[in-house]
Amino acid sequence: xxxxxxxxxxxxxxxxxxxxxxxxxxxxxxxxxxxxxxxxxxxxxxxxxxxxxxxxxxxxxxxxxxxxxxxxxxxxxxxxxxxxxxxxxxxxxxxxxxxxxxxxxxxxxxxxxxxxxxxxxxxxxxxxxxxxxxxxxxxxxxxxxxxxxxxxxxxxxxxxxxxxxxxxxxxxxxxxxxxxxxxxxxxxxxxxxxxxxxxxxxxxxxxxxxxxxxxxxxxxxxxxxxxxxxxxxxxxxxxxxxxxxxxxxxxxxxxxxxxxxxxxxxxxxxxxxxxxxxxxxxxxxxxxxxxxxxxxxxxxxxxxxxxxxxxxxxxxxxxxxx
Ligand code: ADE
Ligand code: ZN
Numbered sequence: 568x569x570x571x572x573x574x575x576x577x578x579x580x581x582x583x584x585x586x587x588x589x590x591x592x593x594x595x596x597x598x599x600x601x602x603x604x605x606x607x608x609x610x611x612x613x614x615x616x617x618x619x620x621x622x623x624x625x626x627x628x629x630x631x632x633x634x635x636x637x638x639x640x641x642x643x644x645x646x647x648x649x650x651x652x653x654x655x656x657x658x659x660x661x662x663x664x665x666x667x668x669x670x671x672x673x674x675x676x677x678x679x680x681x682x683x684x685x686x687x688x689x690x691x692x693x694x695x696x697x698x699x700x701x702x703x704x705x706x707x708x709x710x711x712x713x714x715x716x717x718x719x720x721x722x723x724x725x726x727x728x729x730x731x732x733x734x735x736x737x738x739x740x741x742x743x744x745x746x747x748x749x750x751x752x753x754x755x756x757x758x759x760x761x762x763x764x765x766x767x768x769x770x771x772x773x774x775x776x777x778x779x780x781x782x783x784x785x786x787x788x789x790x791x792x793x794x795x796x797x798x799x800x801x802x803x804x805x806x807x808x809x810x811x812x813x814x815x816x817x818x819x820x821x822x823x824x825x826x827x828x829x830x831x832x833x834x835x836x837x838x839x840x841x842x843x844x845x846x847x848x849x850x851x852x853x854x855x856x857x858x859x860x861x862x863x864x865x866x867x868x869x870x871x872x873x874x875x876x877x878x879x880x881x882x883x884x885x886x887x888x889x
Contacts, residue, residue, distance in 0.1 A: 571862040576875050582663040582882040583656050583846055583857055585790050585813035587739065588645070588688065589669055590849025591652035592635050594620070600638040609634065620852045625771055625822050629712075629740050632849065636672050640679070642687030649691030657699040659857045660879075663886050666692070667737055670707035674721040681707075681724045689732055704887060706765060708737035709753060711745035722753045726760060734887035735763035735787070738780075741772060746779050754784040763787045763887050769794030769812075771824050774801040781810065788813055788885060790846075793824065796832040802839050811842040811885035816863040817855035818848035834868045844882040 592600070594616035601608035609619045609631075622628040639645055649666065656664050668688065673679045685705070692703045707725045709718045722736065736757040738750065754764040768780040770791035777795040780786040781804060792812030795801045805812065816831055818824075825831045836843050845860040847853070861875055868874065 569862060569866050571865045572872060573858055573862070575872060576861045576865075576879075577660045577858060579660055579876055579879040580662045580883065581660050581857070581879045582665070582844070582886040583661045584665050584788065584811075584844050584882055584885060585815055585846025585848055586652070586656075586664070586666065587632075587669065587849050588649060588652070588666040589636050589639060589672075590632065590852055591655075592638070592648055593851035596648060596651065597635065597638065600644060603644070604638060604640055606638060617854075620854070622822060622852075625740075625824075628822055628852070632669075632740075632852070633672060633676060636669055637677055639673070639684075642683045642690065645684055645687030646691030646694070649688045650695045651691075653692060653695035653701060653703065654699065656857065657695070657701055661701065661857065663702045663883065665704050665706055665734060665887060667706045667708050667739060669710060669739060670725050671713050671718045671721040672710045674724060675710075675713045675717050681721075682728050685725075685728055685732075689729075692732070703732075704734035705732050706735045706737040707733060708739045709750060710740055711738060711748065711750060712740070712742035715748035715750050718750065719753055722756070726756060730760060730762065733762060735765050737764075737790070738766040738768075738784070739790075741767055741770070741776060746776070746783075751783055758785065765790065767791055770819070771822075774798030777801050778804065781805075781808070786810065787887070791815065791819070791824070792841075793819060793832050793836070795841075796835055796839075802841065805842075806840045809842055811844050811881060812836065813844045813846045813885075815846045815848035815853075815860065816867070817850075817853045817860055821853035821855075828863070828867055831867060833864060837868055837874075842881055842885065843878060844885050845878055
């Protein structure tokens with residue numbers, strides 16, 4: 568049994584910097600959305616959906632994640648999901664939250680308009696912020712398997728709408744060939760509009776992905792980044808730049824980015840002096856939540872309260888501010 572001090576960790580003010588809005592759709596919410604839109608759900612009850620949220624590998628996860636995107640249709644769907652998750656996060660001591668939103672997935676795969684999606688999310692976040700006092704921002708992201716040209720077009724639609732709640736552009740789910748295509752113009756345009764750039768890299772891939780995101784996209788935070796540990800030069804880049812890796816240990820286990828807990832490089836990342844924050848990624852899909860992630864770090868890295876406090880402080884320090 569872990570001696571994890573859950574209540575003390577809950578009491579630490581924290582930011583959650585790596586969570587996908589669509590990945591917060593739990594089984595009950597999924598069933599509600601399916602019924603609302605007259606769509607046959609992938610299973611008939613909560614237990615069935617929870618089972619559907621078990622993945623053999625990353626492609627199987629992405630396929631199901633994209634199916635969930637298809638159930639989010641109306642602005643109120645987005646508002647409901649955003650408000651619900653922010654409230655859940657607040658109960659775990661989160662004071663600032665940054666939502667990744669799979670913008671190109673909605674626009675390109677589901678032929679939706681960005682403006683109502685955005686406005687629905689803003690409505691939900693504002694409702695939760697009014698009730699909790701939390702701060703928040705959005706990170707619309709690129710799904711590189713949809714191709715760079717299409718993503719450039721879709722992100723232009725994002726850039727043309729209200730950017731006052733948008734903190735950065737991101738890149739999720741790097742497919743095998745993401746660096747053979749040129750997504751740099753999207754990051755350059757974001758920067759010209761005063762936005763930051765972040766990217767998933769080194770999740771299933773290696774250190775070269777992380778280097779590419781840092782050097783070609785100017786990434787100001789890396790999501791996961793565990794593959795960086797394969798190359799001491801990339802570790803050094805991260806340590807010297809102070810660029811944080813938003814690590815999600817439960818996600819890495821669920822998607823088999825590492826074979827088991829003992830193989831996870833989180834302890835080595837902390838030992839190397841890298842700046843690490845903890846995130847839950849897609850919590851109900853991985854049967855986790857943010858405090859569970861702190862518990863994993865506690866157990867795997869043999870942390871004390873000072874150690875977990877440092878991770879919480881890292882998250883506040885690495886937050887992007889509107
Ligand atoms: N989008 C949602 N979850 C993701 C993950 N774990 N990796 C990459 N892209 C994602
Ligand atoms: Zn992620």
